[in-house]
Amino acid sequence: xxxxxxEIRELQVDLKFHFETSFGVENDLKKLxxxxxxxxxxxxxxxxxxTVPGYSYETTPLSWTVMEExxxxxVVGRDFATPAQLxxxxxxxxGHNMSIAALESAFWDLQAKAAGLPLWQLLGGVRTDIAVxxxxxxxxxxEETVAQAQRHAEQGYRRLKxxxxxxxxxxxxxxxxxxxxxxxxxxxxNSAYRLTDARVFQHLDELDLDYIEQPLAHDxxxxxxxxxxxxxxxxxxxxxxxxxxxxxxxxxxxxxxxINVKLGRVRGHQEARRVHDVALSFGxxxxxxxxxxxxxxxxxxxxxxTLENYLLPGDTASASRYWGNDxxxxxxxxxxxxxxxxxxxxxxxxxxxxxxxIERFTLRHKTVSAS
Ligand code: OSB
Ligand code: MG
Numbered sequence: 377x378x379x380x381x382x383e384i385r386e387l388q389v390d391l392k393f394h395f396e397t398s399f400g401v402e403n404d405l406k407k408l409x410x411x412x413x414x415x416x417x418x419x420x421x422x423x424x425x426x427t428v429p430g431y432s433y434e435t436t437p438l439s440w441t442v443m444e445e446x447x448x449x450x451v452v453g454r455d456f457a458t459p460a461q462l463x464x465x466x467x468x469x470x471g472h473n474m475s476i477a478a479l480e481s482a483f484w485d486l487q488a489k490a491a492g493l494p495l496w497q498l499l500g501g502v503r504t505d506i507a508v509x510x511x512x513x514x515x516x517x518x519e520e521t522v523a524q525a526q527r528h529a530e531q532g533y534r535r536l537k538x539x540x541x542x543x544x545x546x547x548x549x550x551x552x553x554x555x556x557x558x559x560x561x562x563x564x565x566n567s568a569y570r571l572t573d574a575r576v577f578q579h580l581d582e583l584d585l586d587y588i589e590q591p592l593a594h595d596x597x598x599x600x601x602x603x604x605x606x607x608x609x610x611x612x613x614x615x616x617x618x619x620x621x622x623x624x625x626x627x628x629x630x631x632x633x634x635i636n637v638k639l640g641r642v643r644g645h646q647e648a649r650r651v652h653d654v655a656l657s658f659g660x661x662x663x664x665x666x667x668x669x670x671x672x673x674x675x676x677x678x679x680x681x682t683l684e685n686y687l688l689p690g691d692t693a694s695a696s697r698y699w700g701n702d703x704x705x706x707x708x709x710x711x712x713x714x715x716x717x718x719x720x721x722x723x724x725x726x727x728x729x730x731x732x733x734i735e736r737f738t739l740r741h742k743t744v745s746a747s
Contacts, residue, residue: 377414377415377417377455377456377457377483377486377487377490378414378415378453378454378455378746379412379413379414379451379452379453379454379455379456379483379746380413380414380415380452380453380745380746381412381413381452381743381744381745381746382410382411382412382413382448382451382452382479382743382744383410383411383413383741383742383743384408384409384410384440384443384444384448384741384742384743384744385408385409385411385734385738385740385741386406386407386408386436386437386440386738386739386740386741387406387407387408387409387670387704387734387737387738387739388404388405388406388737388739389404389405389407389670389699389702389737390403390404390405391403391404391405391668391698391699392697392698392699392700393513393698394513395513395668396513396514396515396539397430397431397513397514397539397541397564397566398514398539398540398541398542398565398566398567398568399430399431399566399567399568400428400430401513402426402427402428402668404427405426405427405668406425406427406435406436406437406739407422407423407424407425407436407669407670407673408422408423408425408436408439408440408443408475408478409421409422409670409672409704409734410422410423410443410478410479410482411482412479412482412483412485412486414486414490417486417489417490418486418489419482419483419484419485419486419487419489419724419725420482420485420672420725420727420729421477421478421479421480421481421482421483421485421672421676422478422481422669422670422672422673422676423436423439423443423474423475423477423478423640424474424477424478424638424639424640424641424667424669424673425438425439425474425475425640425667426667430566431566431615431667432474432594432615432641433471434471434472434473434474434475434640439472439474439475439478440740442472442475443475443478443479444742444744446469446472447466447469447472447475447476447479448744449744450465450466451465451466451479452744452745452746453746453747456483458487459480459481459483459484459487459644459645459646460646462479462480462483463476463480463643463644463646463647473618473640473641473642473643473644474640474641476643476644477639477640477641477642477643477644477645478640479644480643480644480645480646481639481644481645481676484498484499484644484645485676485724485725486724488723488724488725489722489723489724491723492723493723493724494679494718494720494723494724494726495676495679495723495724495725495726496678496679496682496718499645499649499679499680499682499683500649500683501679501682501683502682502683502684503682504682504717504718505715505716505717506664506678506681506682506686506690506692506715506716506717506718507534507688507689507690507714507715508533508534508689508690508691508692508693508694508711508714508715508716509533509534509535509536509537509560509562509689509690509691509693509714510528510531510533510535510536510537510691510693510697511537511539511564511666511691511693512524512525512528512536512537512538512539513539514539514540514541514544515548518547518548518551521538521548521551521552522548522551522552522555525538525552525555525556525559526555526556529556529559531694531711531714532711532712532713532714533689533693533711533714534560534689534714535559535560535561535562535586535688535689536552536556536559536560536561536562537561537562537563537564537589537691538552538561538562538563538564539563539564539565539566540563540564540565540568541565541566541568542568542569542573542576545563545565545576545579545580546576546579546580549561549563549580549583549585550583553583553584560586560689561583561584561585561586562585562586562587562588562589562612563580563585563588563589564589564590564614565588565589565590565591565592566589566590566614566615567590567591567592567593567594567615568591569591569592570592570593570599571592571599571602571603573591574603574606577591577603577606577607577609578606578607580609581607581608581609584609585609586609586610586634586688587609587610587611587612587633587634587688588607588609588610588611588612589611589612589613589614589636590612590613590614590615590616590636591603591611594615594616595616596616597616597625597626597629597631598629598631600613600616600626600629600631600632601629601630601631604630604631604632604633605630610632610633610634611631611632611633611634612632612633612634612635612636612663613626613631613632613634613635613636614636614638614641614665615641616631616632617635617636617637617641617642617651618641618642618643619642619643619647619650619651620642620647620650620651620653620654623635623651623654623655624654627654627655627658627660628658632660633660634660634661634662634663634688635651635655635660635661635662635663636662636663636664636665636691637651637652637662637663637664637665637680637686638664638665638666638667639673639676639677639680640667640673641665645676645680648680649683652683652685652686653685655685656684656685661685661686661687661688662685662686662687662688663681663686663687663688663689663690663691664677664678664680664681664686664690664691664692665690665691666690666691666692666693668698669692670695670699670703670704670705671695671703671704671705671707671709671727672704672705672725672727672729674692674695674703674709675705675707675709675718675719675725675726675727676725677690677692678692678709678716678718678719679718679725682718689714692709692716693711694709694710694711694716695708695709695710696708696710702733703730703733704729704730704733704734704737705719705727705728705729705730706721706727706728706729706730707719707721707726707727707728
């Protein structure tokens with residue numbers, strides 16, 4: 377399929393809540409929407425970048441530059457038979473996985489539309505109801521943390537994840553566990569601790585958490601393995617896994633026993649599938665991570681979560697929780713009783729863009745056409 381034209385748009389949207397993590401607070405978000413045009417069809421992708429370089433170096437303004445300078449000049453006007461071919465043409469670009477994934481996933485949408493099939497079938501999915509949890513930011517008080525936990529449990533989420541940071545960990549989690557004795561609970565440290573903080577995790581180990589997400593440095597599989605050896609609770613790797621090769625190293629070293637798969641962090645659906653397969657071969661479950669995605673990114677996450685080894689609830693919570701009615705797609709990606717359904721308005725991703733709203737959120741846009 378020839379790429380006739382690619383449109384990129386930097387969007388700015390207000391999150392309904394302040395999302396505080398160990399690396400900072402996010403509230404007004406910037407996201408990049410990508411539309412690939414090919415022979416009358418449109419494929420949609422979203423860069424899962426952040427406004428600030430806290431989770432990763434990949435920010436949205438950076439993604440714009442990478443698209444403009446390095447990615448679009450190499451793909452527009454070219455013909456690719458598969459998403460794999462498109463990714464292969466960018467193989468000598470180190471990093472920038474979220475930008476590449478935005479293009480790759482848009483190409484998958486295009487290909488599924490050309491085949492007249494829903495994306496999940498092309499990806500090899502096996503289910504269409506997706507169990508989801510919610511990721512809750514750091515709150516001002518223990519009382520507010522417990523109240524948020526109760527509210528989200530009542531809304532039917534299948535698992536609650538709490539952001540922690542040094543000084544905000546054991547005490548709020550003990551209170552949540554006391555309030556919700558049977559609820560699946562997890563914590564996410566976003567790399568805020570060192571091995572010398574092992575005692576914190578030994579206390580958390582008593583709370584019957586499903587896993588402890590990325591406690592240590594983003595690039596330290598060795599210390600994660602040392603910490604895992606001290607704990608009963610599985611460690612879940614997020615920031616440490618950018619490829620199937622990373623997943624293999626982490627699982628072989630026993631740096632963790634669960635993997636959070638994020639489409640952007642691993643360069644797209646093809647590599648996400650490989651991460652999933654490596655984890656399956658180790659008997660390690662995976663789940664779909666979230667990056668506060670808009671409708672396009674959220675829909676890609678749901679399609680990805682249909683693969684067999686997505687055995688734990690993902691972070692693909694209800695869109696209305698983040699945006700109210702102001703999502704960029706017509707379809708409401710809202711969970712009912714902790715289950716999301718795939719959007720099915722036509723083949724591919726199955727979503728319909730809302731041009732007026734997109735125009736309102738647009739900070740800048742650009743179209744690159746084949747000559
Ligand atoms: O570590 O999983 C994370 C959001 C931004 C950056 C990193 C993370 C997150 C989340 C939010 O936890 C998940 C979501 O609700 O989209
Ligand atoms: Mg995480």
